Amino acid sequence: MAKVSKAYVCQSCGAVTNKWTGKCPSCGAWNSIIEEASTPTSSPALVAIKGGKGRLASLETLSAETEGASRIKTDIAELDRVLGGGLVPGAAVLVGGDPGIGKSTLLLQTAAELAQDGHRIVYLSGEEAPAQVRMRASRLGVAEAPVALGTETNIASIIATLGSGPAPALVVIDSVQTLWSEGIESAPGTISQLRGCASALISYAKASGTTLVLVGHVTKDGQIAGPKVIEHMVDTVLYFESLSGHQFRILRAVKNRFGPTDEIGVFEMRSEGLKEVENPSALFLNDADRGTPGTAVLAGMEGTRPILVEIQALVAPSSLGTPRRAVVGWDPNRLSMLLAVLEARCGVRLGSHDVYLNVAGGLRLSEPAADLAAAAALLSSFTGRAVPEDGVYFGEVSLTGAVRAVGHTDQRLKEAAKLGFARAVVPAASLSAEREVEGIALNPVSQLDELVAWFALTGD
Missing domain, CATH: 3.30.230.10 (Ribosomal Protein S5; domain 2)
Incomplete structure (x- = not known):
């Protein structure tokens, strides 16, 4: 077996160095450099890059007709506004925000709305047990929605599960920092794991037409952990914002390939979940x-x-x-x-x-x-x-x-x-x-x- 080379990767900015240092030379963060495998080994969910003859890629014209479904309305007007009119089939969306701000609540409400409209929805939670998710669903009044719930975090098992039946209309991963691959020699949440697992899920979404929503944790500075690695890979990046003590939440689009950026949606956090604010002014x-x-x-x-x-x-x-x-x-x-x-x-x-x-x-x-x-x-x-x-x-x-x-x-x-x-x-x-x-x-x-x-x- 070939020896796996090692590299030292900053978990704040993704910079790679050939030796460990206490301070990242790129972003200046302290104690953020972790030893990782420089190249991931083969995995059922990842494509190994090896020598060999490639195949011819198909080329099309810009005027060719595009087949596929139109945007999927979530029935949550503020979310549809921020997304640019609804969910785009095959798109990858990253949602970030402080702990407890309402990311999981909003996505569970969205999943329930779409499931009740007849769409196949898969909700995978890596941080909560099924009983905990059901408790939240009961509090939100959506426990009867036909959402497929799972708690798997192994990326190979997730890809195999999603590919075993009809392609879902929406897959929610809560959160991307909990995913791991056996072929990557580093802990879940590190830059290598984030890059590899997100790449596998995005490839599946593009090939199947499934809309993928990834939940991301934020750092002390309010940025999504491993920001440049994930944000460059996805189509849309949404941030949840709120000041401490306020019951209002602002969902802001900072990147959107299918709609305007800096668009906001305003919600109010109540005991029964997030409610839209009809008149933000x-x-x-x-x-x-x-x-x-x-x-x-x-x-x-x-x-x-x-x-x-x-x-x-x-x-x-x-x-x-x-x-x-x-x-x-x-x-x-x-x-x-x-x-x-x-x-x-x-x-x-x-x-x-x-x-x-x-x-x-x-x-x-x-x-x-x-x-x-x-x-x-x-x-x-x-x-x-x-x-x-x-x-x-x-x-x-x-x-x-x-x-x-x-x-x-x-x-x-x-x-x-x-x-x-x-x-x-x-x-x-x-x-x-x-x-x-x-x-x-x-x-x-x-x-x-x-x-x-x-x-x-x-x-x-």
């Missing part, structure tokens, strides 16, 4: 806070969905040599840039003040259109003047102090008008083409100092 707004200095409403976009969210700011004199800068739900670097623009371009002296910024409701913002709303909240708290309760803000602030246009202006304004807002402070460049939204007045600004002057002159 109402979720992130609190009438009790509106009209108070330090709050402003952003008309934002998450994927293709307009969402109104409240941004809260607190600016207070600091007794420290280095004032505090605390941010929840927004990029701290973006806040630092905005504070610098306010001081350098607008003359607002905030260098001796503590600044706290919070996005209400547990949502995490990434779009630059939040700049103008954040600036309004900061100025409101600093001057003690409340912004109009019926106003919304959106626009990107540049380093020169100019307010730049952002996309989807019409959708933002229509969502604001639908929820009863009467005015909107928007970039002047967005009004180059005539826009009129019934029930909402537009206040264009081209420079950030125009907003500063408004707070200095009036409190209306």
Whole structure:
């Protein structure tokens, strides 16, 4: 038998070194390097790469007709939205999130909905016994759904089981870190096991037309363990997000070959399972806070969905040599840039003040259109003047102090008008083409100092 060569693989980034070190030279993680076999041996579930004559591959044209079923609707509207319209046959989906956030609950609900619609569903749990899964199903009220339940973790046995009958419409693996192959000399959850087992399951899904859903654990940094290894292999990557203490869950698509990225679905965790939130904008707004200095409403976009969210700011004199800068739900670097623009371009002296910024409701913002709303909240708290309760803000602030246009202006304004807002402070460049939204007045600004002057002159 040929000697199996060894390699040292970082379990955080997947980097390979020829010797063990306490710190990964690529990502800097400590004690993350584990000795593994550099090449996996043969296994019933894995294809061994050996010398030999290959076979000719069939080539087709781009205009050839594609046979196969259309997307499968899950009957969970928020999940279908994030997926781009439903499950794609033959696609591989990776779902990640913190422990206890609701990954298994959502997938069990999805499996039950599809099984009740007549689809063959296989749910394989490597972390829970069948009795535990049945207890969750009973609590969710889906115990009577004809879902095929198993607890196998050996990849060869899983492939053999799936191939013994008709191809399922959906296979759920909870979780991919528990899978192992006899042909890979490393512990379950290591990079080699993840790569080999995921590759075998994805190959089966592509050949059979089965939709594969893999559940992945996350690291302390909130990234799926072995991220680049798995994320590059699958078609769609979904993350569950939530702030501690909030009952709301946000499902976000960070990669999707069959739909838009940065699309979100909003759920509420209840005793009977995850329930869809029909009006997410109402979720992130609190009438009790509106009209108070330090709050402003952003008309934002998450994927293709307009969402109104409240941004809260607190600016207070600091007794420290280095004032505090605390941010929840927004990029701290973006806040630092905005504070610098306010001081350098607008003359607002905030260098001796503590600044706290919070996005209400547990949502995490990434779009630059939040700049103008954040600036309004900061100025409101600093001057003690409340912004109009019926106003919304959106626009990107540049380093020169100019307010730049952002996309989807019409959708933002229509969502604001639908929820009863009467005015909107928007970039002047967005009004180059005539826009009129019934029930909402537009206040264009081209420079950030125009907003500063408004707070200095009036409190209306």
